[in-house]
Every structure is written in structure tokens, then in C-alpha cells.
Amino acid sequence: MQLWRLRQRIHVSWVIALGCLFFVVGVWLAQYVPLSAWWMVAAGLLAVFGVWRRQVFILPCIVVAGLLFGICYGSIISKGLAVYKPLIGAQVRLEGTVKQDPSTTAKGLVVLQLDHVRYESKDMPGVIWVSVLGDSEAKRGDIVVVSGKATTGFGTMALTMFMAKIVSVRYPQPGDIGRVVRDWFAEAIRKGIPEPEASLGIGYLTGQKSALPPDLATALQIAGLTHIIVASGYNLTILVRLARRAFVKISKFLAVFSSGIMIMGFIAMTGLSPSMTRAGLVSGLSLLTWYYGRKFHPFVLLPFAAAITVLFQPSYAWGDLGWQLSFAAFAAVMIVGPLFQNYFFGEKKPGVIRQVLGETVAAYVMTIPIVVPAFGVLSNVAIPANLLIVPLVPLAMLLTFIVGVTALAIPPIVTYVGLPANWLLEYMTFTAQYLAGLPWAQTKVNPTWWMIAAYIVALVTICVYMQRKTKFSLRGVNIVE
Incomplete structure (x- = not known):
């Protein structure tokens, strides 16, 4: 035998x-x-x-x-x-294309990630990290020349330059069309919704985190809500599910086609960040298998998607936190969440609140081994914050989109049309800031490697036990349904 x-x-x-x-x-x-x-x-x-x-x-x-x-x-x-090694410690001038939306640190430094790097007319591989002091007019897709001292890279970055100087900025035409369309629509939204609520709604709709005020961005991070305003799989999943469900009654082909357009359009607006690369690939594969009446087992889809993204960008495997969190959250939604639901509630299909609660708890416990060692803190309000805000995100996205369309089509009434979106976003802003402001909102933790290992072993053991107890088949789980 x-x-x-x-x-x-x-x-x-x-x-x-x-x-x-x-x-x-x-x-x-x-x-x-x-x-x-x-x-x-x-x-x-x-x-x-x-x-x-x-x-x-x-x-x-x-x-x-x-x-x-x-x-x-x-x-x-x-x-x-290795071509960057001779540059370490020297004053250099490099040219590169801004890969992602510039971000601002707590000290007021503007951070640029540059790819398609050139040094002395030679093409250089990889991505470099550059921080500059003061405002920068460079946006995603622009070509900049920076000057400063080169230092050793970290994580996925081949080289770093701290406190560099921007020598020049070139604006290719037509440039990054997805970013141009996104910024154009974002300005229309701001005509009907005041700040900071407008930036929060734009973050929901387009995954643009860089426009958020620093205090609100910090509050969202403490409350464990950053995942809903960065370019992540959650935003894309909402849009894909909406498109699929809207057209599936007409034809499966139209449902897949519209969902595919949604995936490509959203990625064009947000850029190919590690989390969006994963989200777009997983959503696309899940749509194709759904169209042909087949199912992708999560334990097959997860490593396959990981390998494709690493083949596309090997440095993701060398320490990209966004890539790690994206796959951990994906595993939570596709594996841990369904096991939790089936173990505690049986085969009854969960409603919106129970599904959100289950996915939130699953994502929380799955990302702890990554978040805690990286940041040294543990959010104590993540679960209530997600339960109070996440179920309303699809409605906030819809209302924000309506405000943008109204601002472009009928500008005189945009202020009145924007009131429902503003009220909802004000509630979300207040809730996040209130929870983040509680004295016990987060706990400082300094775990050892064996503590993290023991946690992972315990989590895997619990999942295996739940699967054996319920006989639940993960093959039927599809992220786009």
C-alpha cells in the first residue's frame, strides 16, 4: 500500500x-x-x-x-x-524615469523610485531610491536627472541617494497616460469634495496614497487601514466583481471582457507596484478559469502567481515588503478566511458583514509575521477599524466616481451631488483618526525569530485542523466571485 x-x-x-x-x-x-x-x-x-x-x-x-x-x-x-558597486561613496549624476508616484517622508523629504537608469550614457539595470529636499514637480513617468552621493541599496533597491538634488526634469509627451487621466479625474473630484476627504476618496478609487495628508496617512496606518487606500488587490477586486456581476447576465464573454478592461485600466492608473502586479495577475487568471468553467486551487495559484511576479522582477523576493504583504493577504482571503467561515458557520454563505469580518481577521493574523518584525508594532484596533469602514468602501468608491463625472458633465451642481460622498468620507476619516488616537491603539513588539516561527507553525496547524474537521474543499474558492 x-x-x-x-x-x-x-x-x-x-x-x-x-x-x-x-x-x-x-x-x-x-x-x-x-x-x-x-x-x-x-x-x-x-x-x-x-x-x-x-x-x-x-x-x-x-x-x-x-x-x-x-x-x-x-x-x-x-x-x-554589480555595475553599481564602483559608484558607492562617490558623487554621481544619474538619469532615470519616475517609476511610482513620489511619496513624502515624515521629515518632509520627497522620495522617488527611478528605473530605466542611465549613467554616463550607459543603461543601468534595476531600480534606485532617491530622496530630495523640498517640493518636486516630477511625477510618475517623468524623466529626472539627480545629483548626489551614492550609497548602498536596500531591499529591492540597487542604489540609494539621500538628500540628492534634482538637476532637471523632462516631461515626455504624452507621458504616462494612465497617470494623466487619473490626475485629471482627481482634480474634478476635488471640485465637489473638500480635503482631506477628497484625497481619501481618490485613494479608494485610484489607489493614490501620495496625495493624503501626513496625519491622515499615519492614522490609517495605525488603524490597520492602509491596504484600502494603496494600490492593492482589494480595490481591484471590488471593481472586477462589480463588472463581472453587472454583465454576467448578458454573457460570460462580456463579463470577462469588461472585467479585463477594468484590470488594465486600474493598473494603468496605479502603476505596476508589487501588490498591483500580484492583484492583476491573480484576478486575470481567476477570470479566465471562471470563464472556462474551471477552478484554480489556491495552493496552485499562489506559488504560480508568485513565480510569475518574481520572474518579472526578481528583487521582489529579496525583501519587498509590499510584495510579501500582498501575497500574505491573498493567502488569507483565499485560504484562511474560507476555512474560518466554514469551521465556525458551516456551509451557509456569509453576508457582507460576516465576510468582511472573516477576511479582516484572516488578513490580520496572516500579516502579523511580516508586519511585526518590519515595524516593531502591532495594531490593536485593526479589526474594529476594518469592520466599521471596509464594508462601506464600495459605496464610497461609487459616490466618489459620481462626483467626478458630475464635475466634468454638470459643474454647477457638483457641490450638492458631492454631499453624500463627503458625509460618508467624513465618517471614515473621523473613525480612523479616533481609533488611531486611542492610547492603546498599538503595541510595541520586538519578537525573536523563534517566536515568529512558532506563530507560523501554530497558524498552519490550526488551518490544517479546521480543514480536517470540516472537510472543506478550497478548490471552490474564487476571488472574483
Whole structure:
């Protein structure tokens, strides 16, 4: 019997998922164990053999193949970034394109992330991090020349420059069309909704966090609500579900087409941040499988999406917090949340409040091992804050959109049309600031590595127990339904 199980054939999707998982692990290991590209030949042979046989006792071949592919690929990218080493400690002038919306630190520094970097007319790989003092007119898609002292990079950044000087800014035409359309529509919204509520509504609708006042941004962070105003999967999921449900009664093709347009349009406005890369990929794959009447098991979709994003940008695996949080939250919504619901409430389909509460608790417990070591604090008001605000976010997005359209079509009445949106956003702003202002809103924590490991083991054990107890099949979970 045991021998039969060892020779049992595994579905190809699970074999690919296992290879993708260890590919990501391999890219991470490339920081510490570089390998020559020739090892890819051995990895290819092991992968072909493993996919051909697809038996339980052959799975170690897939594991080794994934690791070798990941380490070799990560090593190639790492060697490419070595061109920055001679610049460390020197005063340099670099040219680059602003990759994401500029952000402002607590000290008033404007932070730019630049890609398509050029140094002395040579193209340079990777992304660099630059902070400049004072206001900057540069926006996403603009080309800037900065001057300053180059220092060692961190996380996904190949190089950093602190307190740099902007020498010049060029504005390509037509530039980043998605950003231009977003800013144009945002200005229309501000004609009907005052600040800071306008920036909050724009953040919901377009994922633009940079326009938020610093005090409101801090309050949202303390209250555990940042995920609803950054470019994240939550905003995109709301829009995709709305488009799918609006057109599915007409035809499945129209539902998928409209949802696909929604995904591409939202990504064009927000930019390809790590969380949006994940959200767009997961939503697109989920839509396709739904259209063809098939289902993506979360344990297959999760590593597959992770591998695709790391293939697109290997540095995500080297310490990008947004990428890590995005996948942790995705696992919470697709795996932990449904298990919680089924264990405590049975097969009864959850309503809006129960679904939001379940997803909030799941995301909270799943992101603790990432958030606590990174920030050293734990939000004590995240669950009540999410329960009081998150169910109203779709309505806030709709009302904010109506205000923008009215400002463009019938400007004289926009002030009156904007009142419902303003009242709702005022409630959200007040709730977030009140909860964040409580003395016990957050707790400082300094966990050791074994505490984090024990927490993860306990969480996995609880999930396995709930699945065994309920016999719940995760295969039926689809993020777009």
C-alpha cells in the first residue's frame, strides 16, 4: 500500500506549483548562494524528468529543479546589479524615469523610485531610491536627472541617494497616460469634495496614497487601514466583481471582457507596484478559469502567481515588503478566511458583514509575521477599524466616481451631488483618526525569530485542523466571485 502511494501520479498543476514555489525560494537564496548559469542544464533535465513521471517519489527532482532555476536566475540578475558597486561613496549624476508616484517622508523629504537608469550614457539595470529636499514637480513617468552621493541599496533597491538634488526634469509627451487621466479625474473630484476627504476618496478609487495628508496617512496606518487606500488587490477586486456581476447576465464573454478592461485600466492608473502586479495577475487568471468553467486551487495559484511576479522582477523576493504583504493577504482571503467561515458557520454563505469580518481577521493574523518584525508594532484596533469602514468602501468608491463625472458633465451642481460622498468620507476619516488616537491603539513588539516561527507553525496547524474537521474543499474558492 505504501509503495503504491509512492508511485501514485500527481496532477501536472501540482507539480508545476511545487516547482514555482521552490523557484521563488531559489531566487531568494541567490543572495547567499550564487551559482553559474550552467546549473540550469541540470535543472532542466530534472524538471523534464519530474513532469514526465509525476510520481510522489520523483517530487524531490522538482524541488531541486525549482531551486536551481531560481538560484541561477537570481544570480544572473545579481551580477547585473554589480555595475553599481564602483559608484558607492562617490558623487554621481544619474538619469532615470519616475517609476511610482513620489511619496513624502515624515521629515518632509520627497522620495522617488527611478528605473530605466542611465549613467554616463550607459543603461543601468534595476531600480534606485532617491530622496530630495523640498517640493518636486516630477511625477510618475517623468524623466529626472539627480545629483548626489551614492550609497548602498536596500531591499529591492540597487542604489540609494539621500538628500540628492534634482538637476532637471523632462516631461515626455504624452507621458504616462494612465497617470494623466487619473490626475485629471482627481482634480474634478476635488471640485465637489473638500480635503482631506477628497484625497481619501481618490485613494479608494485610484489607489493614490501620495496625495493624503501626513496625519491622515499615519492614522490609517495605525488603524490597520492602509491596504484600502494603496494600490492593492482589494480595490481591484471590488471593481472586477462589480463588472463581472453587472454583465454576467448578458454573457460570460462580456463579463470577462469588461472585467479585463477594468484590470488594465486600474493598473494603468496605479502603476505596476508589487501588490498591483500580484492583484492583476491573480484576478486575470481567476477570470479566465471562471470563464472556462474551471477552478484554480489556491495552493496552485499562489506559488504560480508568485513565480510569475518574481520572474518579472526578481528583487521582489529579496525583501519587498509590499510584495510579501500582498501575497500574505491573498493567502488569507483565499485560504484562511474560507476555512474560518466554514469551521465556525458551516456551509451557509456569509453576508457582507460576516465576510468582511472573516477576511479582516484572516488578513490580520496572516500579516502579523511580516508586519511585526518590519515595524516593531502591532495594531490593536485593526479589526474594529476594518469592520466599521471596509464594508462601506464600495459605496464610497461609487459616490466618489459620481462626483467626478458630475464635475466634468454638470459643474454647477457638483457641490450638492458631492454631499453624500463627503458625509460618508467624513465618517471614515473621523473613525480612523479616533481609533488611531486611542492610547492603546498599538503595541510595541520586538519578537525573536523563534517566536515568529512558532506563530507560523501554530497558524498552519490550526488551518490544517479546521480543514480536517470540516472537510472543506478550497478548490471552490474564487476571488472574483
